Every structure is written in structure tokens, then in C-alpha cells.
Amino acid sequence: MKLVNETIHLLKKEILLEWRSKYAFNGILLYVVSTVFVCYISFNLTPGFSGSSGYAVVWNVLFWIIMLFASVNAIAKSFMQESKGRLLYYYSIASPQAIILSKTIYNILLMSLISVLALLVYKIFFVKPLGDSLFYFLTVLLGSISFSTVFTMISAIASKAGNNGTLMAILSFPVIIPVILILIRLSKRAMDGIDRSFSYGDIGVLFAINAIVITTALLLFPFLWRD
Numbered sequence: 001m002k003l004v005n006e007t008i009h010l011l012k013k014e015i016l017l018e019w020r021s022k023y024a025f026n027g028i029l030l031y032v033v034s035t036v037f038v039c040y041i042s043f044n045l046t047p048g049f050s051g052s053s054g055y056a057v058v059w060n061v062l063f064w065i066i067m068l069f070a071s072v073n074a075i076a077k078s079f080m081q082e083s084k085g086r087l088l089y090y091y092s093i094a095s096p097q098a099i100i101l102s103k104t105i106y107n108i109l110l111m112s113l114i115s116v117l118a119l120l121v122y123k124i125f126f127v128k129p130l131g132d133s134l135f136y137f138l139t140v141l142l143g144s145i146s147f148s149t150v151f152t153m154i155s156a157i158a159s160k161a162g163n164n165g166t167l168m169a170i171l172s173f174p175v176i177i178p179v180i181l182i183l184i185r186l187s188k189r190a191m192d193g194i195d196r197s198f199s200y201g202d203i204g205v206l207f208a209i210n211a212i213v214i215t216t217a218l219l220l221f222p223f224l225w226r227d
Contacts, residue, residue, distance in 0.1 A: 003101075006094040010102035018110070025110065028074045032118045035066050040125040059126050060187050064143070064180055066122075067115060071147035074114065075107045078152055079159035096225035100156060100217050107148040115144040131193020139190055142206055143183045149210050150175050153217040156224060175213065182206055 018025060039062055090099055119140050130136050154172045182202045189199050 003095060003098055006098035007101045007105070010090075010094060010098055011105055014102060014106040015109075018106075025114070028070050028114050029117060031073060032066060032070050032114065033121055035069075036118070036121050036125055039066075043126075056191055057188070060191060061184060063119075063122055064184055064187070067118060067140075067143060068147065068176070068180060070114060070118065071111055071144075071151055074110060075148060075151035076155055076158075078103050078107060078155045091225065096222040097218050099225070100152070100221040103156070104149055104152045104214065104217070107152050108145050111144040111148045112141055115140045130191055132190045132196070135196055135199075136187055136190035139183060139186045142186075142203070143179075146179045146183070146206055146210055147176075149213045149217075150179065153213055153220075156217065156221055175209070179206065179209060 116137075119137070150172060154175075157171060182205060186199050186202050
């Protein structure tokens with residue numbers, strides 16, 4: 001119960017700080033809209049491409065590339081932007097598990113909101129009918145959760161290594177590549193309207209990856225926190 005209360009209070013703090021500044025949300029939303037618009041202009045400058053067989057594949061892959069970099073920009077600074085004084089204050093009032101859980105939940109909420117808005121913006125510019133719109137939407141939410149859990153843990157590790165951005169890229173690469181490949185495969189099936197039962201295995205793999213990452217973060221972060 002103590003862990004739950006600490007997590008809720010820290011989560012409220014994260015949401016309140018973001019509501020006051022709106023720095024991360026506005027910055028990432030601007031990045032997504034501008035990137036989608038640039039892609040839209042580039043596609044329009046290629047005659048006949050919108051009607052080609054590869055248009056749907058490119059449409060889908062581009063969306064996940066945009067969301068990947070948006071996630072990096074939004075979540076990479078989860079711990080890196082915290083001052084040493086604030087971290088010391090957290091150390092005195094809350095457990096390390098509550099801190100990593102609150103950061104993870106906050107990043108999931110932030111990325112879910114950004115992902116939904118990004119999907120709406122993307123659909124405005126790229127009019128591509130989806131075979132299973134609901135399943136595509138659920139895949140986007142699942143992708144937001146996966147990106148958030150992975151990058152939050154990696155951000156925590158990198159922050160204890162002198163805020164080394166290179167280290168974060170190296171550590172996240174082996175985990176995020178399988179995740180994004182699975183998401184691309186799931187979303188492509190949703191675009192084609194393929195029966196959802198063919199995707200249950202990939203969904204299970206994603207849930208397993210998320211469970212492993214969260215468990216690892218809960219076990220590893222207390223040791224990093226003492227450093």
C-alpha cells in the first residue's frame with residue numbers, strides 16, 4: 001500500500017509539472033505534425049506513388065519511425081532533466097520502485113496521448129483506408145506502452161552514467177528493434193484487415209517484453225538509486 005501511495009503522489013507531481021510547462025507535450029506534438037507534413041509533401045512530389053502497391057507499406061513504416069523518434073525525444077529526458085538536488089529529495093521521501101513506476105506510468109500516459117493525436121494527424125494527411133481501424137488503434141496504444149517501458153528504463157540507466165546519450169542508444173537498440181518489427185507486422189495486418197487471431201502470438205511477445213523490462217527496472221533501479 002505504501003508503494004501504491006508513493007507512486008500515485010509522484011505520478012500526480014509529474015502530471016502537474018507537465019501541465020504547468022507543457023514543454024514535452026508541445027515540443028513532441030510540433031515534431032510529429034511537422035514531420036508528417038514534410039512526409040506528405042515528399043509523397044505528393046512523387047507522381048503516381050500514392051497509387052502504387054508499396055504505398056501502404058511505406059505509410060505504415062513511416063508512422064512507426066516518426067513515433068520511435070518522438071518517443072526518444074519525449075522519454076529520454078525522464079531522468080536526465082532531474083537535478084541532483086531533486087533526486088536527493090526523492091531519495092528521502094520515496095522508494096526507488098515508486099519513482100521508476102511513476103516515471104513509467106507517466107511516460108505511458110504521455111506517449112499514448114501523443115500517439116493518438118499523431119495517428120489523427122497522420123490520417124488527415126495520408127488518406128489510407130484501414131481494414132481494421134480498431135485493431136490498428138490498439139496496436140498504436142500497445143506501441144506507446146512498449147516504447148515507454150523500454151526508454152524509461154534505459155533513461156534511468158543512462159542518467160547514472162553521466163547522462164550519456166550514446167550509452168542510451170546502445171542499450172536500447174537490442175530491445176527496441178524487435179519491438180518495432182513486431183509493431184510494424186501487427187499494424188500491417190490491421191491495415192490489410194487480416195483476422196486478429198493471427199496476431200495473438202505477436203501481442204503475447206510484446207506483453208512478455210514489457211513484463212521483462214518492467215521487472216528488470218524494478219529489480220535494477222534500487223541498486224542504481226543507491227549510487
